[in-house]
Amino acid sequence: MKMEGLKNLPEAPISLLSTLVNKTGSWRNIKPVFVEKTAPCIDACPSHILIPHYIDRILRGTIDEAAEILLKDNPFPSITGRVCPHFCEGKCNRGEYDDSVSIREIERYLGDYIVNKKWKDSLKEQQNAKKIAIVGSGPAGLSCAHFLRNFGYKVIVFEKEDEPGGVLRYGIPEYRLPKVIVKKEIDALLREGIEIRTGTTLGKDISLDDLEANYDAVFLGTGAILERKMNIPGEEYLIEGLNFLKEVSLGKIPDVKGKYGVIGGGNVAMDVARTLLRLGAEVYILYRRTENEMPAITEEI
Ligand code: SF4
Structure with missing residues (x-):
């Protein structure tokens, strides 16, 4: 019999027979089967961050190890630690007992530790000769840039606005995500060796043909800024x-x-x-x- 969680535990068996021979009654007949499963918080997180793993390292006091685990799946934890809708917490097992673990707050603490310690500066791996163009410096473009850079690629990001960050800078209000945090994360990318060319619009200052001719690969991360029309008068x-x-x-x-x-x-x-x-x-x-x-x-x- 599989026990799938606290909500569907099997009924407790009661021995109606004598326990003279079998001293422990009949309950031993029901033997739980333990199944290795992905923690529900990891499953619920869109980045599938290994949440229990890095929290465990924080508890042990090995913060750098925790940072390393978190950064593998999430390049901007000081940002998600402030604005992510924390899907993980809705599935936290601890919620079955009292309250979910405040995973997003822990992520914010660790994210701030990472940017303040300039921890990402040491992440760059060996260079390779390939050059990648990324259009758009929102979360998708910057994440792509970070991971490719750490695989050793030369990365150039093109952004049409005067400042990089896309929706992080222009779409999320200051009271939820201070610009200083966005700047710290972007400064860390610049220190990684990523080049960002602002004020450059695809289709006006550069064309897709140019990018395809001059780069080994092109990533388009221009965002989903078109809003749905209501089709009502006025x-x-x-x-x-x-x-x-x-x-x-x-x-x-x-x-x-x-x-x-x-x-x-x-x-x-x-x-x-x-x-x-x-x-x-x-x-x-x-x-x-x-x-x-x-x-x-x-x-x-
Ligand atoms: S708060 Fe962090 S761990 Fe939770 S869903 Fe968001 S990114 Fe994933």
């Missing part, structure tokens, strides 16, 4: 959420007055609503379904 007068957050990041909207409606129940809508509140607006969230069905993570709502 939509052309609305400002899109990511555009609004970008304008605020650039300091173009220092404050706002009056009543504002935010349409949608996702994480971007919550970021917009909370940013508007901080700028001085009276904010109403308009969502087509119930609050329980809002796709934003609960702590944001």
Whole structure:
């Protein structure tokens, strides 16, 4: 009989017979089978970080070993340690007893240790002759750049904005992810030897043909910035959420007055609503379904 978890433990057997011969009764007839499984937190994490492994190293006081384990799967833990919706915690076994382990907070602690100690500087491996072009310096482009660089490739990142970081810099509000943290992570990439060329737009300053001709491989990490249309009259007068957050990041909207409606129940809508509140607006969230069905993570709502 397999025991799949605490919720479906088999009923405890009761011996109705004499235990004179079999002193221990009949319970020995049921023998649990232990199955090696991936920890549910690892399974739930999109990067499949070996969470129990690095927490174990922290408990033992070997922080550098913990950092090494974490960085294998997550190049920017000081960022995810602040903004990840922590899917891992929702599946934490400890939640069956009381509360889940605060995995994201531990990740943040370890991530800050890594960037402050400039730990990643020692990660570069042997050079090889191949040259890779990466278009876009958001999380996908920068992660790709970090891993390829540490495999020894020469990596050049092209970014159309004046500053690298993509959605990390222009899409996530300062109160959730301070720009200084993004800068520290990007500075670490520059020290790894990654080159970032800002103010360079694909299709205008460089073409895909040029990149294919001059590089051994090209990675396109331009992001998913097109927002879904609602197809309602007057939509052309609305400002899109990511555009609004970008304008605020650039300091173009220092404050706002009056009543504002935010349409949608996702994480971007919550970021917009909370940013508007901080700028001085009276904010109403308009969502087509119930609050329980809002796709934003609960702590944001
Ligand atoms: S906080 Fe996010 S990135 Fe970190 S372990 Fe949990 S799910 Fe993975």
